[in-house]
Amino acid sequence: MTRLNGKTAVITGGATGIGLAAARRFIEEGAFVFIYGRRQQALDAAVAELGPDARAVKGSVSDEGDLDRLYAAVKAERGSLDIVFANAGAGSPLPLGQITAKHIDNTFDTNVKGTIFTVQKALPLMGPGGSIILTGSSAGTTGAPSFTAYSASKAAVRNLARTWAEDLKGTGIRVNVLSPGATATELAKEALGEEGQKAYGAMTPLQRMAAPAEIAAAAAFLGSDDSSFMTASEVAVDGGLAQL
Amino acid sequence: MKALEGKIAVITGGSSGIGLATAKRFVEEGAKVVIIGRREKALQEAAALIGKNVTTVVGDVSRLEDLDRLYATVKEKHGHIDILFANAGAGTVAPLAAATEVHFDQTFDVNVKGLFFTVQKALPIFKDGGSIILNSSVSNVMGLPAFSAYAASKAAVRSFSRSWTQELKDRNIRVNTMSPGAIETPALATTTGLTAEQAEEAVAQFAAQIPMGRRGKPEEIAAALTFLASDESSYITGIDLAVDGGWAQV
Numbered sequence A: 001m002t003r004l005n006g007k008t009a010v011i012t013g014g015a016t017g018i019g020l021a022a023a024r025r026f027i028e029e030g031a032f033v034f035i036y037g038r039r040q041q042a043l044d045a046a047v048a049e050l051g052p053d054a055r056a057v058k059g060s061v062s063d064e065g066d067l068d069r070l071y072a073a074v075k076a077e078r079g080s081l082d083i084v085f086a087n088a089g090a091g092s093p094l095p096l097g098q099i100t101a102k103h104i105d106n107t108f109d110t111n112v113k114g115t116i117f118t119v120q121k122a123l124p125l126m127g128p129g130g131s132i133i134l135t136g137s138s139a140g141t142t143g144a145p146s147f148t149a150y151s152a153s154k155a156a157v158r159n160l161a162r163t164w165a166e167d168l169k170g171t172g173i174r175v176n177v178l179s180p181g182a183t184a185t186e187l188a189k190e191a192l193g194e195e196g197q198k199a200y201g202a203m204t205p206l207q208r209m210a211a212p213a214e215i216a217a218a219a220a221f222l223g224s225d226d227s228s229f230m231t232a233s234e235v236a237v238d239g240g241l242a243q244l
Numbered sequence B: 001m002k003a004l005e006g007k008i009a010v011i012t013g014g015s016s017g018i019g020l021a022t023a024k025r026f027v028e029e030g031a032k033v034v035i036i037g038r039r040e041k042a043l044q045e046a047a048a049l050i051g052k053n054v055t056t057v058v059g060d061v062s063r064l065e066d067l068d069r070l071y072a073t074v075k076e077k078h079g080h081i082d083i084l085f086a087n088a089g090a091g092t093v094a095p096l097a098a099a100t101e102v103h104f105d106q107t108f109d110v111n112v113k114g115l116f117f118t119v120q121k122a123l124p125i126f127k128d129g130g131s132i133i134l135n136s137s138v139s140n141v142m143g144l145p146a147f148s149a150y151a152a153s154k155a156a157v158r159s160f161s162r163s164w165t166q167e168l169k170d171r172n173i174r175v176n177t178m179s180p181g182a183i184e185t186p187a188l189a190t191t192t193g194l195t196a197e198q199a200e201e202a203v204a205q206f207a208a209q210i211p212m213g214r215r216g217k218p219e220e221i222a223a224a225l226t227f228l229a230s231d232e233s234s235y236i237t238g239i240d241l242a243v244d245g246g247w248a249q250v
Helices: A016-028 A041-048 A066-076 A101-120 A148-167 A186-202 A212-223 B017-028 B040-050 B064-078 B101-120 B148-167 B198-211 B218-229
Strands: A008-014 A032-037 A054-058 A083-086 A132-136 A174-180 A232-236 B008-012 B030-035 B052-060 B079-084 B126-135 B176-180 B240-243
Touching: A008 A016, A008 A066, A008 A101, A016 A032, A016 A041, A016 A083, A016 A186, A016 A212, A032 A041, A032 A066, A041 A054, A054 A066, A066 A101, A083 A101, A083 A212, A101 A132, A101 A148, A101 B126, A132 A148, A132 A212, A148 A174, A174 A212, A186 B079, A212 A232, A212 B052, B008 B017, B008 B064, B008 B101, B017 B030, B017 B079, B017 B176, B030 B040, B030 B064, B040 B052, B052 B064, B064 B101, B079 B101, B079 B218, B101 B126, B101 B240, B126 B148, B126 B218, B148 B176, B218 B240
Parallel strands: A008 A032, A008 A083, A032 A054, A083 A132, A132 A174, A174 A232, B008 B030, B008 B079, B030 B052, B079 B126, B126 B176, B176 B240
Antiparallel strands: none
């Protein structure tokens, strides 16, 4: 399928995991993709795999100057932008009682403030038919012990799409949230081990973790015109984890 | 490869509106479809429009014997089902103070009981690993004056997708709900009981309330249904997919 023929996409957190899987899929569908991430080595490896329709820009979503450089690169090479997949995010557990201000700041800097400026700075390059996809999480609607900061930040991301659908009224730009559940990225597989992956999988009706490519398939749907009447929606790709 | 190559799909309420657009799209994506509807003439016209790989069955989803006939036809022709879009539904306007028992019963007979047995009777020939999509409506989370029976029936449908996700998980059958918003179908002007003037007013009101500033087209719902029906949504189950231009989301 080539539903994204001729489109230009930016994927933050695009060097690994869900972001990299989405880059692969978007390119298969005909798009030109800029991946954005903090580690040069991971970016280099990703671009080597993705081929001639990928570019890498090194930077952090919590640094406005870095984001300016990202969009300057997009403008210089492509002139305009069709799809933003604001996917960069981070989270670590800390139980209530041990939460520090720094822990909250780090989480919200990346997941909330980073998402806001990733999108705000992209808008001058976007126009009718544009699609913005924000990475939420099943944690945004469930109670996951010790994930106060992460879960609250993802609940905030869910709201961003609601507010921005109104702010973007009349522009022809759509904005939706893609909320993955437990996803078997390389990082997650390493952290969880075989037993951990089984335990996470067992929590979902589908009895397994997601492959990153399954999240990428939903991102391709939201990036394409197949979702042309969707804005402010949330698409949970979580094996039913947070739905029942 | 097309998204639904070689799949067998059943669509209730398949002769007009969202059901027809979906049948057309599914066939374009490589599926063979069986559509059921109450009006023979409308079904014939729908089949002509779809062009190929379509079988029609005249019947009413609120009549269990009609459903038996539907699935007997599917079994004979195709042997099994991969995709079920339980779409047949109806709603008429009736303010709480004026609604009759007949109004209530008709709404729930089609939207709830009809849909319940549409799925139950499909199970014996449903292929493990297939996809079931229940047509709800964003009214399942909205307050819509004079549509309380309809909205409640659609909330019941949303609930079914939760329970059935659990019940059918061992067969790896995914069950999701589709919730369209205001869509440009003939139903608003022909079956709700609104006058032409009221229908026009409603359309203007929709445009003002919907962030995208317009109603959706049946083809846009069909596109999202193709995603839910195909392996593209292989890790999605139990969800309620709102395709409403943001109407119920803000």
